[in-house]
């Protein structure tokens with residue numbers, strides 16, 4: 001089955017309105033491969049602004065949201081609020097949320113479930129740390145993370161899985177195409193064994209971790225890599241080249 005290539009940019013906690021204008025301007029004047037789903041993960045404060053200014057071929061995502069609709073959760077935003085301003089996507093489980101904000105597999109799974117139930121599509125991030133990789137635990141760690149999500153959700157239709165080895169995020173150390181493909185293949189087999197062959201074949205599994213214009217084409221050649229989640233390079237003009245990696 002052919003899966004549509006998917007490239008997301010994660011702006012993290014960067015930018016101003018002016019920077020958002022520049023980044024959007026760069027994307028909208030670049031000629032983007034029409035066979036690619038393009039998403040940008042924008043700081044919550046600028047979602048409405050960016051959503052208003054971006055063209056319909058660019059999907060806008062929040063970088064986080066909470067696991068209930070409303071209530072006494074100071075500082076949080078809900079999927080219902082995102083839907084209210086026309087945002088249809090959210091990135092959940094990013095390693096910075098897991099590591100800096102101590103988000104657990106269970107909390108992330110609950111957030112993914114509530115986001116899906118609320119009508120959002122989700123980029124669900126998983127990945128091992130360097131210590132875990134060196135201890136030979138990569139497979140068990142990503143299996144545990146994906147299983148936690150599977151136990152909470154009813155269907156995978158609106159989920160993109162982002163495999164992001166923590167040791168590669170923001171470090172300039174990219175997984176080699178072979179290293180990334182190996183884990184993507186494990187994840188696809190996990191989906192086939194634990195969910196269904198159909199879900200395994202249609203779910204996009206994208207790679208994140210120091211993707212640049214220089215390394216994206218080789219990564220994109222691997223059969224189980226269906227796109228990228230890009231941090232640092234999504235704030236640079238080269239993001240357009242990453243979107244067009246398959247060309």
Ligand code: PEP
Pocket residue numbers: 010012094164168169170171172208209210211229230231232233
């Ligand atoms: C990310 O933030 O998801 C990411 C992969 O960052 P970077 O591309 O900078 O490694």
